[in-house]
Amino acid sequence: MDKFRIVGGTPLSGQLAVSGSKNSALPALAACLLTDEPVVLRRVPNVKDISTMRELLEYAGARVRDEEGRVRVHAKTLDRPEAPYEVVKTMRASSLVLGPLVARTGRARVSMPGGCAIGARPINFHVSALEQLGARIEQAHGYVEAQAPEGLRGGPIHFDRITVTGTEDVLMAAVLARGETVIRNAAREPEVKDLADLLTAMGAKIQGAGTSIIRVQGVERLHGAEHTIIPDRIEAGTFLLAAAISGGDVTVTECCPEHVAALTTKMELAGAEVDLAATDALRVRCARRPKPIDVTTEEYPGFATDLQAQYMAWMTLAEGISFVTETIFENRFMHAPELARMGASIRIEGRQAIIAGREQLLGAQVLASDLRASASLVLAALVARGESVIDRVYHMDRGYERIEEKLAAAGANIERVQARDL
Ligand code: EPZ
Numbered sequence: 001m002d003k004f005r006i007v008g009g010t011p012l013s014g015q016l017a018v019s020g021s022k023n024s025a026l027p028a029l030a031a032c033l034l035t036d037e038p039v040v041l042r043r044v045p046n047v048k049d050i051s052t053m054r055e056l057l058e059y060a061g062a063r064v065r066d067e068e069g070r071v072r073v074h075a076k077t078l079d080r081p082e083a084p085y086e087v088v089k090t091m092r093a094s095s096l097v098l099g100p101l102v103a104r105t106g107r108a109r110v111s112m113p114g115g116c117a118i119g120a121r122p123i124n125f126h127v128s129a130l131e132q133l134g135a136r137i138e139q140a141h142g143y144v145e146a147q148a149p150e151g152l153r154g155g156p157i158h159f160d161r162i163t164v165t166g167t168e169d170v171l172m173a174a175v176l177a178r179g180e181t182v183i184r185n186a187a188r189e190p191e192v193k194d195l196a197d198l199l200t201a202m203g204a205k206i207q208g209a210g211t212s213i214i215r216v217q218g219v220e221r222l223h224g225a226e227h228t229i230i231p232d233r234i235e236a237g238t239f240l241l242a243a244a245i246s247g248g249d250v251t252v253t254e255c256c257p258e259h260v261a262a263l264t265t266k267m268e269l270a271g272a273e274v275d276l277a278a279t280d281a282l283r284v285r286c287a288r289r290p291k292p293i294d295v296t297t298e299e300y301p302g303f304a305t306d307l308q309a310q311y312m313a314w315m316t317l318a319e320g321i322s323f324v325t326e327t328i329f330e331n332r333f334m335h336a337p338e339l340a341r342m343g344a345s346i347r348i349e350g351r352q353a354i355i356a357g358r359e360q361l362l363g364a365q366v367l368a369s370d371l372r373a374s375a376s377l378v379l380a381a382l383v384a385r386g387e388s389v390i391d392r393v394y395h396m397d398r399g400y401e402r403i404e405e406k407l408a409a410a411g412a413n414i415e416r417v418q419a420r421d422l
Contacts, residue, residue, distance in 0.1 A: 002397075004390040004404060006381035007413040008363055012248035014410045016239040018255040019045040019401045020229035024191040026093045027168040028198050028229060029053045032073035033062060033100035034172060035202055037224030044071045044229055048398040052091040056083050060101065078105050085111040085142060091398075092116055095123045096165055098144060099173035102135050108146045112139065117370040119329040125163045129170035132157050133177050154179035154218050162187050162299045167214070168195050174216040175204035183214040189300040190259050194230045201225035231280070233259035235400060237307040238375050240264065242407065244272045244286040245314045246382045250410060253281045262303040266311070269293045270318070290314055292322035292357055299328070309335040309376035316344035316380065318357030325352045335373035338366040342384050363388040368395040375400065382412055389417075 020043030030053065032039040044050055054064045054071075060082065062075035081101040088094040088111035101108035113121065127137050127144060133152040138145045154177045157170055167187040172195070174181035186192065188210055196209030202225045205217035236255035243250035244267060257264070257276060264274045264282065270290035277283040292315060297305040305328040315322045316339055326332045333353055336346045341364045345356040363386035368374030374396040381388035393416070396403060404414045 001391065002393050003417050004378065004381070004393050005415050005417050006378065006388045006390070008361070008382055008384040008386065008388065010246065010411050010413055012243050012246045012250050012382070012407070012410040012412060015251050015253050016243070016406055016410050017253045018231045018236045018239065019043070021045070021191060021194070021232040022047055022049055022399045023164070023232075023234070024194040025050055025229045026053050027096050027165070027172070027191065027195045028227065029057060029071070029073060030096040030100050031172055031195060031198055031202070033057065033060065033075045033078060033097060034104055034176060035222040035224060036076050038072055038074040039202070039224050040067070040226040041071045041073070042069070042226070042228040045232065045401045047401050048394070049091050049093065052087060053093070056087055056094055056097055059084065059087065060097065075104070081105040081108045083110040089114050092121055093165060095126055096169055098126060098146065099130060099169040102130060102146045102148050103152055103173045103176040106147070106149050106151065108144070110144045112142055112144055117334060118332045123166070125159055125161065125166040126169045129157045129159070129166060130173055133170070133173055133181065152177035154181035154216065157181060157183045159183070159185040164189050164192065167192050171195065171206070171209070171214060171216065172199070174218065175199050175206070175222065177218040179218055181216040181218065183216070184212065186212050186214045187299060188212060190230055190233060190256070198225065198227040201227055231255045231259070234304065234306040234372070236260050237263045237304065238310050238379070238400070240267065240274070240282065240284050241307070241310045241314050242379050242382060243284040244290070245317065245379050246412070247287055248411070249283070249285045251277045251281055251283045253278075255280060255282060257282050262301060263307055263311070266293050266295055266303065270314070289357065290318045292318040292320035294323040296325040297327050305329060305332065306372050308332060309372045310379055312336070312346070312353060312355060313339060313376040313379040315355045316346065316358060316361060317383065318355065320357055322355050322357070323352055324355065327351065334369040335376040338369070338373070338377055339380055341366055342380050342388065344380070360385055362386060365389045365391070368392045371395050371399045378403070378407070378414070382407070
């Protein structure tokens with residue numbers, strides 16, 4: 001298993017370029033199942049979760065090809081509308097194929113995702129929303145079996161709780177349902193809007209994507225399209241925090257400043273300088289320990305739960321006590337004990353972490369537990385005195401494209417090592 005070896009203390013400088021959004025590319029790839037014509041996606045990040053989704057599309061019968069940095073998906077026929085356990089257990093977002101498969105073929109057999117490090121993460125809202133559109137769904141032997149032989153019919157959907165992939169799943173089903181669907185309490189994440197833009201380019205009729213009420217007029221069929229995936233706002237936020245925690249001066253390029261506004265507002269309150277360097281670039285400078293600024297995670301446009309661990313790493317060096325409250329997932333503080341191994345002082349009380357800032361962190365051997373926790377450990381290691389070794393960086397490879405190369409190019413002393421080299 002690969003590890004990262006990092007020697008802390010070098011302020012980052014120069015540029016960090018952001019890749020396409022993993023959490024936008026995943027539903028976009030699933031949406032390619034909705035048409036028998038080719039769809040071309042640009043700026044798809046080359047990360048493990050994307051490879052997993054490509055595997056799912058091919059398993060169902062689609063052809064997936066790379067063409068000069070673009071991904072071409074052609075789901076001409078889908079003779080196996082299924083998502084098997086062996087694949088789904090490695091990526092929860094596999095549930096994103098459920099809606100498209102039912103809408104396109106009238107049936108789907110998708111393994112229910114198993115447990116996940118950060119929480120139970122069931123898909124009950126996905127299932128009930130599809131039932132609202134007329135799908136008959138049974139759950140047996142760890143699989144969701146959906147049938148809609150006469151096709152889906154539009155209807156009113158109201159999510160009890162905001163769900164990003166739940167909104168995306170039912171949106172992809174509704175575009176081919178007969179009649180109108182209104183989705184209320186929909187997720188407002190930029191990735192939902194990006195999916196709607198792709199679906200619209202494919203001929204769908206959607207209004208209100210990006211707001212909490214989305215109206216869809218079903219159409220008979222969708223056609224092929226080309227689409228460029230939006231920048232990854234979580235990678236952008238991770239880079240902004242890497243620059244700040246290392247005391248550097250970095251321009252994060254190819255990003256969307258609006259999508260990280262909740263974070264940059266907090267960073268400025270904490271004492272970092274964040275300036276617009278171009279319409280798609282932010283320059284961050286931070287030559288001091290941050291002030292302790294509290295954060296509570298919320299659905300977009302609130303502070304992203306996917307940036308909570310990275311922000312906590314920064315607050316471990318704050319000049320005082322800060323509170324980080326996680327409202328989205330029930331177990332998303334696993335980075336805290338690992339940060340404590342580096343000298344951080346963090347107390348967890350239910351959904352709240354109380355962080356007493358310290359002068360410095362010390363390098364240590366630590367263990368990544370999930371995708372964003374691993375990013376938090378990398379950030380801490382960039383500033384910790386001495387050497388850190390982070391194990392299980394396969395978590396990182398799920399959602400960050402060549403992150404050690406990008407950080408090294410900005411001055412970080414980081415290398416990927418095979419376990420046997422240590
Ligand atoms: C998406 O996950 C993201 N993944 C997650 O990013 C992100 O953390 C999350 O949204 C919240 O922003 C993708 O987009 C692929 P939810 P998702 O449904 O859709 C509960 C990363 O690091 N819930 O919005 O699975 C759920 O347990 C990943 O890139 C139900 O109870 O999250 C959670 O507590 C991690 N039943 C809350 O709702 C359901 O049917 C929000 O989950 C669905 C969700």
